[in-house]
Amino acid sequence: MGERKGIPIALGLLAMLLFFIASSSSSHLVRASEDADDAIFYESFDEDFDGRWIVSDKEDYNGVWKHAKSDGHDDYGLLVSEQARKYAIVKKLDEPVSLKDGTVVLQFETRLQNGLECGGAYIKYLRPQESGWKPKEFDNESPYSIMFGPDKCGATNKVHFIFKHKNPKSGEYVEHHLKYPPSVPSDKLTHVYTAFLKPDNELQILIDGEEKKKANFLSSEDFEPPLIPSKTIPDPDDKKPEDWDERAKIPDPSAVKPDDWDEDAPMEILDEEAEKPEGWLDDEPEEIDDPEATKPEDWDDEEDGEWEAPKIENPKCEAAPGCGEWKRPMKRNPAYKGKWSAPYIDNPNYKGIWKPREIPNPEYFELEKPDFEPIAALGIEIWTMQDGILFDNILIANDDKVAESYRETTWKPKFTIEKEKQKAEDEAATGSDGIAGFQVIEEFCGFSLFYSRYAPKISFSCMMLISDLAEEGI
Template structure:
């Protein structure tokens, strides 16, 4: 009996495990009359999601799109910088960071490649011309790209720069940190400072000077995006009405106005403090002053102490005046290397006197101090309203000579190239699927063809066994018949064996019946006993 139960229990466990190993291909070939279950001992391989390099349907709305899947096309389009950084020693001024086209280290789609910054602690720069310049006029600017911090991020950036049209963008081999840019956008981190940059350079219409405007910080937490080593999609949308949105993984994390949410402000104040205005010497800013007519009372003793000895205190009963609080350690021994001539006379260290443990105190008793009822401290005249008070002095306001009002900061300098100019203490930063467009639907479709598939694969690969079975069953309800057959039969057998009488018990019942009834059908009559 026990051997049968163990066998059936093992069969039941194997059936459950084998049912969970049914692949999607098996379900596609599933025949209602014949079910095939593949038995595998190895863990299930990651689920592959079909991937094809994305294609832009309407190229007129796109200024740059690159999936980095075509190495030959990449080599034609992108230029690695050969410039030197200014103001630092020549041995570290070179842009010698290594760029490669590679597939992701994990969770990658078949055929999907990305631009990888391989080196760390090196300056690296690479740039590409747009297919056509983007002019800030009546259409929005959408910048979108993916980042995978495959080695995490200790300190460094993963942002990109939209380079301003001009002489510098005509020679991208000299792209460096001082090359003029219009917008800088993307993640950056050093230590515990996590940032998502959106910086635009604004031109002063009065004097032509350029000033960087930094966007307010997002309210959302950014820490996980720098540590989870997953692909993340960064999207910047700048609208002609001077509004902006920043998204991570299609979720808005920051938004606002170019006019209101940047530091320093685009437009300076209309009035400023007069730098030549000086506070008059007789200007009195004191609201309260000591009463000049107040006189210290005759009984005010400034020399009285704050505390005095309690004259009514008595020494507690049991106080051991003749016992010191500390005594020499009787178990201490002079060190072997002690030199009396060099170290002086040796004295054992002091320890707490054990005789004082249960006493209220030891040693000389002194009465405690109490607050002095006659203490008043230093006398000061009471404060009264200042009759000469004129309020807090402020310089007079004058018209700001540098004032201007730019109502359309969206109309920035034309962009003609895009580039990465980075330094990082972490290696293997992967960039992928960059697109610059003026149509949000184009960027969303681009994300659906690339980023969404990556996250879909990661989600499927990370599903638990129970989730996979549930999802597969929802997709193919006919699997319920397989579950009933595979799992139901062992259960029926177990119930049958548990309820059926054992053979030994049946034999005992039969033997007992035969001994009572005999071979015939009628019961045996007992003969009367002779006396």
């Protein structure tokens, strides 16, 4: 095996290969199928969003959206370009999408290129404009049916799924939050988020194609507050009776303080049995003037007062049990009992903790399935401290196989390249040996051969790279 001097060369060549793969294959591998008829809605951002998406004119939302490439790819997305800004942009659908009939799949990619310390990267699926909003006035008050996607700040770290549902009794819209949602991936790679809304009331949340959460829209265990309210509620007009006694224990009214109970006895008394330790230096102070200290030359007695040497611990006391006046120590007083109080006994009048009586809930209703409002537009309305958030490949479909197909063709190739690039960078940072670097390259070449139908030059580059490594003795 060659010397370790070949490691930087191997890693450098590997980095060049990674870039080549990303740039050569992305035009073929990160584009969706030319035939998008199988999707209800699909946005690839291959073309500029200007004229197709509407940026909110609201004053607070001054963050600048950009049509930009994902780092290391030729693939474009919708980019959050500035830090510490509010952003709002909306895309109207050609036709409203019903959430009541069959399976509905919501899917999109985000890449947190600069990480995410505090901010959101979610999408709101908006109700029709008749519900009271305008694209140019899109903001956090605009009514939505579903909010889905990453959110992270402080203790919050979750992939939100929130749906708004109209109570048929009260007419009010209520937000229902998914309990125990999955966490946001902590790296800077492209991730794809998928929500399956199924006709049997099941919700499935996937991250990168893997199921992270399953829930039922009608279950009180899965959403807070539950979609279906409780049948009864505490009567708001019910009042606790004045004679209601909630005390389980009470002081014994028949108890009497004993005659010998001295409440004035101190807690501690002098230990009369204690004796002064042998060798105690009564005439030696605990501290003495520092014999090595001298008055500073610039000391002025009239202005600074009479100079006194600083004190130090008396060295004679170090070997002795003590110095100075000896005093008897204190000890606990055996006669001390403290303030007397009557012992507690069971309360004969105890009735338990009072609760108001239950009455029928006027807002209770029953449903066989949620009565979702249709989706008429997609909106991204976020506040974030980080820039570099990239949205891409937003999909609405009615078949999980369609969503899977899009993940395989638009997300997976990008993610694989990014992950291998990160792996190579991590190995370079930790100083891994040439064999490990060579194995990574072999994995890449195996990967590139799979995609050689799209970029035949990749396989040739792999062979040239391995040849160069062999010449270096790795």
